[in-house]
Amino acid sequence: MLMEKNRIKIRIYRKDPEKDAKGYFQEFDVPVEEGMVVLDAVNYVTEHYDQTIAVRWNCKAARCGSCAAEINGMPKLMCKTRIDQLGGVVSIEPMHAFPLVKDLVTDVNENYETERAMPEFTPKEEKEPWIIDEMDVLRSQEFRKCIECFLCQDVCHVIRDHTTKYIGPRHVAKAASLDMHPADSLDRSKILTEEKGLGYCNVTKCCQEVCPEHIKITDNAIIPEKERAADGFYDPIMMLIGKIKKRKNGKNVE
């Protein structure tokens, strides 16, 4: 069921902050075929109508996280959003949480500065080669799926609407990936709360909704880090065991 003859209208946001006072949408008409994604449509425009459109992409396989944008107002990867399944006119805008470079491209380099300021992996003193149980690997590995598309930063209303020092979901997940690394010796939860504004997050879970890697950022990174900072119990399993033990002792205070 090829739909080669079908066409779709896309609206691409255009603005060069050095030249234009205001941004505007430019509308293009592109042919659609089955399986086509939004990035295919944008590339069609740059290759056939206007080569000057600034768009960032690299792997075109949802692995590198370069092509994050807002598609019909939703933070998404352009390479992973099927355009043949969207109806009507499709609007494509840059992420709003970052400074605009030009058109669909934003400057995300502040994220590298944030990472630089987080204490790096600091291994415990242990005999090599390390023996690590597969069970202990799984929790940290979830956050290591992150492709740094920064869509979670883009959707975060704390970052978008407020001037706070909250570093945002990507960086809490990064810290959690290190904290939950079985060989790491540090605890970053205190830094997250005291210096990185973790308290501003009110767990609306928007970040994990938009994550293209389906990482449960709020449930598995943010909440455990908050709890760990609050009372040292960050491990959900240990917490459960703790609760059962307390009940057994007849001292359930909750």
Next chain:
Amino acid sequence: MNEYKELDSDILIIGSGGAGLRAAIEAGANGASVVVVSKSLLGKAHTVMAEGGIAASLGDVDSKDSWEVHFSDTIIEGVFLGNWRMAEILAKEAPERVYELERYGALFDRTPEGKIMQRAFGAHTYRRLCHVGDKTGLELIRTLEDRILHMNNISVMDETLITKIVSKDNKVIGAIGFEMKTGKFVVFNTKSVIIATGGLGRIYKITSNSWESTGDGIALAFKAGAKLVDMEMIQFHPTGMVWPPGVKGLLVTEGVRGEGGILLNSKGERFMLRYSPKKKELDARDVVARAIYNEIKNGNGTEHGGVYLDITHKGAAFIKKKLPAMYEQFKEFAGIDITKEKMEVAPTVHYFMGGILVDAETCKTNIEGLYAAGETAGGLHGANRLGGNSLADILVFGRRAGLYASEYIKNAKAGKMGVREIEAEIDNVKKYIDNKNKGVNPYEMTDKLRNAMEEYVGIIRNEKDLKTALDIVYKLKKESAKCKVSGDMKFNKGFIECIELNNMLLLAECMIKSALERKESRGAHTRSDYPEKSSDWEVNIICNNVNGDIILESAAIPEIPERLKKILKQ
């Protein structure tokens, strides 16, 4: 007079994939001031696409494994074209690089005993690939990226494109490029340059490679006078996606076969039993790719022009744990659940064995101060690369390039680029922007090049096709001189396309000429007019830059010493 800023460093590293970042760490740790530039954003390099794992003979799963067996596998699968010393270094040093990566914070899948898990891969004698599901490259890049960000003497300038490496009296003195985000030119004064820009898969239409893999670094090196080797040797990965069209060529990891996936033709026949009764699906990539190619050509292909790859018998839980990216990739792009349905696959351009000729020990080129590592460099893999050897390569030789470049700069004197040379290069690059005259569309040219390479320089080659391709390249070279785009230099993708096209045309010419020259079939290079392997061709074909012309020469392969020959015999 043009405007530009100047930046001083001891070492300039071009490319921020695994090789570039590993080189930076070593050079930085050795006290050098390092600038890393890359065409893409930091952390997005093509290395993130690497799936299956890092080949290293830890022996955590198969205790019989050793560097000797890894060395032997590498030389044999390279069909004796690979450099023995590079293969020896790779096999010996890969385990330490893996443990080191773990100490940097990488978290590998584990064995039941808590050691590093290793999986089977094509033509590896033992289970050897250390992995993180099917996202090993991402873990590698993220780990190195984190390390780099916490080192003070390394600075990263991402989204910066180098257009020229400047040398004087056969010695590197700097490089010229521009920042994509501002469109401004930068002059890099440096004592040493390490090229780590990866491969050139984007010269083809159907490839597993990222947008950035246009061979820029190889072209830069050649233009600066460096020699290129084995340019005819390009690997077709047996299994790329064939549908939908937007992801045609996207890699389906060898890990699927490593974990037990089987290949079937449209008749339901497990055809690899015919082509390779012993190794079956896990034979070398060139063997499996040719088998699939033949099945499709003989009318046993599927609806979308591929063959089936089936892993459903392993069950949903196993597949989701071991191949999560594959599960996601097929679900999202093709609407196929690989735990219940078969995948459709066909060969896709994947890896470039050839590249810049380097010294096995130090990664240095024939230009003083110029180094190359990773896919950009040639020699290690010979006529065919083993899966997993690329991630080992970038760690082992990335480190070595960083180490020897940082030794070199201790006694090297900084040169100074002439203003006239800088001005000329900037003018040369700026010529692609023209708002008054409509020139040739660079995308049309690239399309034509990719189609020609796909059609005439594919898995099976012959003299007539190769000559046709060469004629097309010559024609495109002429036409592309008229490429123009409008706008300015700031994040102008059409403008970047002009520069990349220039690089790709140069490399395509090298590839085709070398392929014409090698009148035999060996590894990834198959000639229907010379179907047999010939001992006359146990030579490396080298491309020399003689006043801008590509001049070929044959060089004898360094003879394998007796102590290693003994290993090969076992």
